[in-house]
Amino acid sequence: MDHGSPSQEHVSHLALDIGGSLTKLDYFSRNNECSNGDNNEEKSCSKESLLVSNGDKKCPVLQGRLHFAKFETSKINDCLEFIQRNQLHLGGCQHGGAPGNEKRIIKATGGGAYKNADLFKEKLGIFLDKEDEMDCLVAGANFLLKAVHEEAYTYIDGRKEFVQIDRDDLYPYLLVNIGSGVSMIKVDGDGKYERVSGTNVGGGTFWGLGRLLTKCESFDELLELSHRGNNRVIDMLVGDIYGGMDYTKFGLSSTTIASSFGKAISDNKEIEDYNAEDVARSLLRMISNNIGQISYLNALRFGLKRIFFGGFFIRGHAYTMDTISVGVNFWSKGEAKALFLRHEGFLGALGAFTSYEKHGFGDSIVRQLVQQSPLSASHAGYKIHGPLNGEWNDNESIECSVYVN
Ligand SMILES: Nc1ncnc2c1ncn2[C@@H]1O[C@H](COP(=O)(O)OP(=O)(O)O)[C@@H](O)[C@H]1O
Numbered sequence: 001m002d003h004g005s006p007s008q009e010h011v012s013h014l015a016l017d018i019g020g021s022l023t024k025l026d027y028f029s030r031n032n033e034c035s036n037g038d039n040n041e042e043k044s045c046s047k048e049s050l051l052v053s054n055g056d057k058k059c060p061v062l063q064g065r066l067h068f069a070k071f072e073t074s075k076i077n078d079c080l081e082f083i084q085r086n087q088l089h090l091g092g093c094q095h096g097g098a099p100g101n102e103k104r105i106i107k108a109t110g111g112g113a114y115k116n117a118d119l120f121k122e123k124l125g126i127f128l129d130k131e132d133e134m135d136c137l138v139a140g141a142n143f144l145l146k147a148v149h150e151e152a153y154t155y156i157d158g159r160k161e162f163v164q165i166d167r168d169d170l171y172p173y174l175l176v177n178i179g180s181g182v183s184m185i186k187v188d189g190d191g192k193y194e195r196v197s198g199t200n201v202g203g204g205t206f207w208g209l210g211r212l213l214t215k216c217e218s219f220d221e222l223l224e225l226s227h228r229g230n231n232r233v234i235d236m237l238v239g240d241i242y243g244g245m246d247y248t249k250f251g252l253s254s255t256t257i258a259s260s261f262g263k264a265i266s267d268n269k270e271i272e273d274y275n276a277e278d279v280a281r282s283l284l285r286m287i288s289n290n291i292g293q294i295s296y297l298n299a300l301r302f303g304l305k306r307i308f309f310g311g312f313f314i315r316g317h318a319y320t321m322d323t324i325s326v327g328v329n330f331w332s333k334g335e336a337k338a339l340f341l342r343h344e345g346f347l348g349a350l351g352a353f354t355s356y357e358k359h360g361f362g363d364s365i366v367r368q369l370v371q372q373s374p375l376s377a378s379h380a381g382y383k384i385h386g387p388l389n390g391e392w393n394d395n396e397s398i399e400c401s402v403y404v405n
């Protein structure tokens, strides 16, 4: 994955989220505003590109980009190589020790930050400063919802619609992070949250079971299969049980799935006799439905109307989002809404990134990333935005400004 390899001196704030399935990283690269291709001139430029008022104080602001990358955790060496090749760890924060001999500290979250701490020290000479995974998910989600224009969207009947989030009316909400497993978090404010539930039937289940059942070799292949499949071949529908009729008394139409994979009971077939496409579709539907339903029940428990879904299981995949949205809408009778995030898989990594501020490491500290909304004069001068067409892919970076101390 090539991310444009910015030069090392312009890179800072590398942060990692090492999850059960994927390792995500993000880092900031400074624009070289003064560069005209002449290296000497480049060096003589001031680090900061402008000063802005922040309350009574004038703060220097760095203009640059926030970059993202992901790797399979089972291939963590690819991630180490990527960091090494682009020297991302050298622009990080230094702490303690004699000058020239300081510890290089990188913010990291996810279970793998514990599991792989020695590996990072040995291979790259860096110390992983561990941040709690839930703290980071919440910080990342709050940051995105407040700072990024067109971050949250609904997906209904095949239509994606961006939702403007009012910063003053954001809380409370339910955050459902669908990674390998699923965490459900009631968020009440910055750093104010409770992990209210979870389920072990998540993205790892879809990919693991899907791989066994379809012999797929990659997650993307499994998603692609599911796109082409027909779940009705394997799922037992209400109509299959009720002789083609709806069960109207309880609002169950004949096409509602009564029992996922239920037809396999009586079909007298082996797994090889089913199309891999149909199996993948049933599996995706079963897992998405289940997560949608548990999410709704938790939203109901706490009277929450908005449910934001994150995690790399979603992958902006139409069928996944549609199933979750329909589930939430169906169970809540239209009371609750499923919302998706454009940077779905990077919540934890972004939370780790913003945690540099919290601990005041280094001399270049992220204070705030501020969005320039085209409509908001009060934010003029700052921007953080994605592609104009609203489509996001993993390799894209976002333009942003960072206040420094
Ligand atoms: N390229 C991929 N390789 C593996 N899993 C992927 C990939 N893309 C999406 N996924 C899905 O995303 C899940 C991991 O999501 P993520 O939010 O990164 O969680 P974790 O932190 O547990 O790794 C996987 O279990 C799988 O369902």
Ligand SMILES: CC(C)(COP(=O)(O)O)[C@@H](O)C(=O)NCCC(=O)O
Residues within 6 Å of the ligand: 018, 019, 020, 021, 110, 111, 133, 178, 179, 180, 181, 182, 183, 197, 198, 199, 200
């Ligand atoms: C243990 C985890 C927080 C780890 O996060 P992940 O790597 O899956 O993103 C997550 O897998 C989870 O919440 N699992 C569900 C556990 C449960 O509540 O049943």
